[in-house]
Amino acid sequence: MQPGGTRGWSGILSAVLIASAGGELATNPPPxxxxxIIVTATRAPRELLAxxxxxxxxxxxxxxxxxxxxxxxxxxxxxxxxxAQKTAYGQGSPFLRGxxxxxxxxxxxxxxxxxxxxxxxxxxxxxxxxxxxxxDAEVVLGPASALYGSDAVGGTLNAIPAAPPAYAGAxxxxxxxxxxxxxxxxxxxxxxxxGGRPREDFGFVGGFSYKDFGDLHGGRDVGRxxxxxxxxxxxxxxxxYQPDADTTWTLGHQTVRQDDVWRTHKTIxxxxxxxxxxxxxxxxxxxxxxxxxxxxxxxxxxxxxxDALEGTISRQAQxxxxxxxxxxxxxxxxxxxxVTWGAALQLRTEAAGGEWVYGVETYRDTVESYTRRYAADGxxxxxxxxxxxxxxxxxDTVGVYVQDTWPAWDGAVDxxxxxxxxxxxxxxxxxxxxxxxSRMSLEDEWQTLTGSLRMWYPLARDRRHGLFAxxxxxxxxxxxxxxxxxxxxxxNEIETPAPGLDPEYYLGAEAGLKLHFxxxxxxxxxxxxWIDGLIVRAPTGRVIDENIQVTKRxxxxxxxxxxxxxxxxxxAPAWSAWLSGALQDGRVxxxxxxxxxxxxDYLSRVLPASAEIGLRxxxxxxxxxxxxxxxxxxxxxxxxxxxxxxxxxxxxxxGTPGYAVLHLRVGAALTRNLDLALAVENVFDxxxxxxxxxxxxxxxxxVLTAALxx
Numbered sequence: 001m002q003p004g005g006t007r008g009w010s011g012i013l014s015a016v017l018i019a020s021a022g023g024e025l026a027t028n029p030p031p032x033x034x035x036x037i038i039v040t041a042t043r044a045p046r047e048l049l050a051x052x053x054x055x056x057x058x059x060x061x062x063x064x065x066x067x068x069x070x071x072x073x074x075x076x077x078x079x080x081x082x083x084a085q086k087t088a089y090g091q092g093s094p095f096l097r098g099x100x101x102x103x104x105x106x107x108x109x110x111x112x113x114x115x116x117x118x119x120x121x122x123x124x125x126x127x128x129x130x131x132x133x134x135x136d137a138e139v140v141l142g143p144a145s146a147l148y149g150s151d152a153v154g155g156t157l158n159a160i161p162a163a164p165p166a167y168a169g170a171x172x173x174x175x176x177x178x179x180x181x182x183x184x185x186x187x188x189x190x191x192x193x194x195g196g197r198p199r200e201d202f203g204f205v206g207g208f209s210y211k212d213f214g215d216l217h218g219g220r221d222v223g224r225x226x227x228x229x230x231x232x233x234x235x236x237x238x239x240x241y242q243p244d245a246d247t248t249w250t251l252g253h254q255t256v257r258q259d260d261v262w263r264t265h266k267t268i269x270x271x272x273x274x275x276x277x278x279x280x281x282x283x284x285x286x287x288x289x290x291x292x293x294x295x296x297x298x299x300x301x302x303x304x305x306x307d308a309l310e311g312t313i314s315r316q317a318q319x320x321x322x323x324x325x326x327x328x329x330x331x332x333x334x335x336x337x338x339v340t341w342g343a344a345l346q347l348r349t350e351a352a353g354g355e356w357v358y359g360v361e362t363y364r365d366t367v368e369s370y371t372r373r374y375a376a377d378g379x380x381x382x383x384x385x386x387x388x389x390x391x392x393x394x395x396d397t398v399g400v401y402v403q404d405t406w407p408a409w410d411g412a413v414d415x416x417x418x419x420x421x422x423x424x425x426x427x428x429x430x431x432x433x434x435x436x437x438s439r440m441s442l443e444d445e446w447q448t449l450t451g452s453l454r455m456w457y458p459l460a461r462d463r464r465h466g467l468f469a470x471x472x473x474x475x476x477x478x479x480x481x482x483x484x485x486x487x488x489x490x491x492n493e494i495e496t497p498a499p500g501l502d503p504e505y506y507l508g509a510e511a512g513l514k515l516h517f518x519x520x521x522x523x524x525x526x527x528x529x530w531i532d533g534l535i536v537r538a539p540t541g542r543v544i545d546e547n548i549q550v551t552k553r554x555x556x557x558x559x560x561x562x563x564x565x566x567x568x569x570x571x572a573p574a575w576s577a578w579l580s581g582a583l584q585d586g587r588v589x590x591x592x593x594x595x596x597x598x599x600x601d602y603l604s605r606v607l608p609a610s611a612e613i614g615l616r617x618x619x620x621x622x623x624x625x626x627x628x629x630x631x632x633x634x635x636x637x638x639x640x641x642x643x644x645x646x647x648x649x650x651x652x653x654x655g656t657p658g659y660a661v662l663h664l665r666v667g668a669a670l671t672r673n674l675d676l677a678l679a680v681e682n683v684f685d686x687x688x689x690x691x692x693x694x695x696x697x698x699x700x701x702x703v704l705t706a707a708l709x710x
Contacts, residue, residue, distance in 0.1 A: 040107070040138040040158040042405065042416065043147055043357045044348055049516050052416060052454040052468035054080075054141045054525040054564055060134035066626075066667055066677050068180060068703040070189065070211075072129040072137075072159065077632075079139060080564035080582040083607045085122050086693045087650075089185070089216050090230045090261035091286075093122030095692075097141050097529065098560035098586045098603055099154030103476060103504075105144075107158040109252060111294050111314045114151050115340050116365045116395035116426070116479040117388075119487075120495075120537070120552075121604070122692065125318070128256045128290045129159050130234035132178065132191045132209050136160040141564070142527060143474030143508040146418035146452040149361075149399040153474040153506050153529075161252060164195050164203025164240050172197040174205070177708045184681075184701035185229065186214030206237035218271075218696035219687030226269040227285075228695055230261040246300040251293075258288035265649040265694035266488075273687065273696060274652035282325040292316040294342075308348040310359075316340045322388075329376030334387045334487070336369035354406035365395040367480060385439045390428035390484035390497075397477070398423045403452075414456040416470075423447045424477040431484045434496035434551065442484070442499045446477045464516040474506035474529070482535055482552055493646070494547035495537065502554045505532040512564075520569030528561040531588055537643065538591035555598045558588030562607070574617050581611035585639075592642030601641045605692040608637040608658065624669040633660040637691035650694050659688035661697075673710050679703040 036048040041055045048057055056079055063069040069077075073092030077084045083095035093100050102118035106126055113125060131137075137159045144152040165172045173196040180189040189212070195205030211232040216225045234256050241249040263286065264270055266279040294314035302309045321335035346359035369387025374380055385391065403418035425445040433440045454470035478501040485495045512525030534556025542549040562584035570576050586603030616628035638655030645651070662684065667677030685700040 038138050038140075040156060041140045043346065043359075043403065044355060044405070046405075047463075049514055049521075050414075050456055050458070050463055050466065051140075052414070052456040052470055054510065054512060054523065054527070056139050056566070058137040058139060060131045060137055064131050064180070065178070065675060065705050065707050066665065068182065068665075068677070068679055068681070068705050069131060070180065070182075070187070072126050072131050072134075072157075075131055075137060076139065076157075078580055078612050079141075080566060080580045081141060081562055081584060081607060082582075083605065083610075083691060085605065085690050086695055087122050087124065087265075088261055088263050089213060089228045089695050090127055090232070090258055091122070091124035091263070091694075092127050093124065094126065095122075095605060095607065096139075096155030097527065097562065098584060098605075098607065100605075102151055102479060102481070103153040105148055105152040105156045107148075107156065108254070108292060109161055109250075109294065109296065110158065110310075110312060110344070111292065111316065111342060112340075112363060113316075115316075115318060115338050115363075116393075117318075117336055117338050117367060117481055118151075118479065119388075119481040119485060120535070124261070124286070124288065125290075126157075128258065128288055128318075130209050130236065130254070130256065132189075132193075133161055133207055133234065133236040133254065134159050135162045142510055143472045143506050143529065144452075145422070145450040145474040145506075146420045146472060147401060147403060149401075149420060149422050150397065150424065150475060150477045150479075150503075153476060153504075161236065161238050161254070162193070162195070162205050162207070164205045164238065165197050167197045167200045167203070171199070175710050176207075179706045180703065181705075182698070182701055182703045183217075184698035185216045187229075188212045201242045202240070204237070204239045207235070209234040216695060217699050218273075219682065219699040220685045222271060222273055222687050222696050222699070225264065225271060225695055227262040227264050227267065231259045233257045246302075248298045250296040250298070252296070253294075254290070254292045256288070256290040258286075261286045261288065263694065270649055270694075271696070273689075274657060276650070276652050277648040279649055280327040282327065282329070284322065284324045286320055286322045288320050290316070290318045306347040306349050310344075310346045312342070312344045314340075314342040316342070331374045331376075331378075332371055333374075334369070334371040336367060336387050336389055338365050338367045340365050354404045356402065356404050358402040360398070360400045362398045363396070365393075365480075367391070367393040367395070369393075371486075384486075385432040385437070386430050386484065386486055388485060388487035389480045390442075391430035393426070393428040393430070393480055393484070395427075395480055396423075396425045412457075416452075416454040416456070418452040418454075420450050421447070422450065422475070422477070426478070426480060426483060428480060428484050431497055431499075432486050434486075434549070442497075444478070444483065444499065444501075446503050448475050448477075448503055448505075450475050466514050467512070468514065469511040470509070472508045474508060476504045476506075476535075478503065478535065488547060492547055492648075493537070493550050494544050495550050495552070496540075496544070498552035501535055501552060502533055504534050504554070504556075506530065507532075520567065522567045523565070525564045526562070527564070528559060531556060531558045531560070534558065534588055536588070536590045539593065553591070556588040556590055558586065558600070558603065560584065560586035560603055560606075574620060576616050576618070578614045578616075579611070581609075582607060583609050588641075590642060602639045602644070604641045604643050606637070606639045608639075608656075608691060609635040625666070626668070627664075627666040630663040630665070631660065632663070634658055634691070644692070647692075650692055656689060656691040659686060661686050661688065667705075673708055675707045677703075677705045679705075 106113040193207035197203040344361035371384040401420035452472035459465040510527035584607040589598040665679040
């Protein structure tokens with residue numbers, strides 16, 4: 001994909017300004033809002049300030065408009081203990097408290113995005129959630145398997161789609177056009193959204209997003225990073241039917257298509273920045289697709305047996321195809337299609353023993369995969385037994401959970417115990433034998449109990465300050481990627497099937513303080529997660545197609561620990577400031593060589609000491625102008641595992657250099673209909689990358705965003 005200069009900028013801006021002409025000036029400040037409510041932390045509505053976890057509520061609509069966030073992982077960039085790694089510019093995979101990929105859980109309105117083909121390490125699947133289609137997003141850090149089952153180890157995110165407008169006594173309609181353009185990636189992102197409430201009992205909202213990202217330009221020395229651009233199309237629809245005030249039926253749908261997303265660092269177009277190795281493949285690109293449809297029932301007071309009910313039926317289809325051209329011109333196409341059916345039922349009951357939340361959920365993946373190989377002249381050679389994971393496979397999970405929020409000692413302390421039973425089964429009928437390449441099959445199943453106990457101790461009667469602490473177990477059952485993967489892994493590695501694996505187990509402990517005064521608020525937390533039986537890659541000593549063969553073993557015992565801080569305050573009537581920061585350390589047993597004895601090593605991609613600090617001025621009236629400056633800093637990431645040291649195409653020798661970058665932003669609600677924002681990111685045009693990424697971050701970048709409501 002080639003840069004296209006400033007195509008589209010003038011036309012789009014003209015259309016937005018013409019459409020908003022005659023709009024009335026916004027003369028009033030935003031309406032006051034009540035306390036922030038979060039659901040994901042306890043599966044029940046609870047004030048964010050009184051959640052016994054380190055949690056935060058993201059603001060997708062504000063962040064995409066005012067901060068220019070372009071992907072779901074970008075929304076998390078200011079959350080402490082989050083490393084916003086990008087394997088490619090279209091493949092972001094945030095690390096939460098030291099874990100990423102299938103050790104973090106993403107939900108979409110409570111429906112699992114995770115499935116059994118998610119692979120170890122960074123992957124691209126969070127990038128298939130369009131932030132422009134979201135109303136809210138909630139993040140809870142640390143293990144949460146007692147509530148959410150497998151994968152909820154580093155953290156859990158729930159992305160909540162946009163909702164129809166409220167009924168105002170007459171039919172209500174909402175229309176929005178939004179735009180984002182950026183110079184460093186020559187990108188143009190547009191969205192059209194339309195919603196309405198034609199009747200009191202029925203509302204809808206839907207939208208279409210088109211995203212065209214050109215090649216990414218790094219800082220002053222790196223310049224253009226070739227073959228980093230891609231295209232994406234997103235569509236979504238939500239319809240709500242409310243037969244009465246206590247009942248809502250929701251039908252939701254999302255469609256995502258990503259085209260031609262290159263994994264550039266594996267190719268000859270990688271960059272040799274700070275001693276990075278350049279790949280030797282001529283091409284490696286991926287097409288990604290996802291379709292989710294779900295029906296959800298929410299009911300308040302469905303009967304004497306429950307105070308609230310939520311039931312969901314979902315179908316999600318995810319697929320990808322990778323096209324690779326090797327150094328000698330030989331090529332292969334590999335991919336998979338996975339269809340996931342899910343059903344969940346959750347009840348909430350107020351009783352003498354507290355507030356009980358309990359439920360059951362089940363998912364079934366049906367997987368097909370393929371690998372087709374071609375000679376340098378394009379002639380078809382053969383089709384392998386499987387693709388990146390087993391072909392003709394199924395994966396089933398069932399979970400039953402219960403949690404109680406008990407106001408102990410006459411409400412002086414909230415105690416929140418929880419328990420979950422989880423069952424999983426894998427049945428793979430077409431697996432490539434790592435010894436001779438023949439076809440084999442495998443079956444396995446697992447079951448486990450996980451629990452948690454959390455405490456919230458208010459320090460004042462209004463419960464706006466408090467201490468929290470908790471112990472929570474996490475676990476991750478081996479999925480089809482663990483058991484059957486046949487695909488390249490890190491630089492110059494190929495991963496082969498590994499039957500007979502056991503689940504990973506985790507125990508997380510955390511304690512912290514939350515304060516909330518009229519003019520400032522603070523969250524401080526310390527945590528430690530013990531790791532038992534981490535499934536790690538281990539070299540076998542064999543070489544396959546010039547790649548080092550690795551398999552997997554339950555050998556990684558270790559820990560990750562850290563400190564997290566967020567603070568925000570009002571300095572003067574129009575001025576506010578914020579700060580977030582994190583420290584982290586992690587060790588785990590692994591196999592740095594073919595030696596069968598594990599050795600203690602750093603956890604892969606340990607978060608370097610990092611911080612974000614910001615200062616904002618916000619006018620209280622008139623055109624509601626605002627401006628802010630944001631500084632992002634990270635120390636040198638030189639605590640490298642053996643896997644990190646072998647990942648020479650993404651991590652420079654000796655580690656990823658530290659950085660400090662400055663962003664400047666200004667914006668205004670010019671009319672009641674039109675909001676504009678302009679940013680200069682990376683003001684000093686520094687060359688830098690997030691630790692473990694396959695591309696450098698943008699150099700000096702002018703970002704324009706606009707939103708027109710009419």
